[in-house]
Amino acid sequence: MRLEQARAIVAAVVDGAAGPVSVFVADSHGELVAAATMDEAVPDTRLNAQRKAYTAARSDASSTGELADKVRGDAAELASFDPFFTFFRGGVAAFENGRRVGAVGVSGLPAEEDEALAHRGLEAAGLALR
8 A cells, every 4th residue: 555545535434424433544454644633523433444555455355344244253363363353344345456455444434334425435535355
């Protein structure tokens, strides 16, 4: 994930948000490239956005929602994951030339809206969803 891509993602998410959100853009290791918290966003949204991006960057799924669906009802598998992983929708992996380059996490709105904003950010940066 290049800085210019991360900045484009942040701008697209902030510009498209219907309410205050936090957005976190991570590299392929789940580490910070760029982030923003909109005015009046609930403080918990920062950590939630970070965890969503981290999970989408480091898991084998293309999104946190996909990962949640995969482990639903399997307590043993759920307990085996990295404790920083989250299974809330709003984290989406970014791919470039078929290679995972990072992820975006959005938090602050209903799950479907968070995920849609993450997709919007990736599209604005010219990154694929898989």
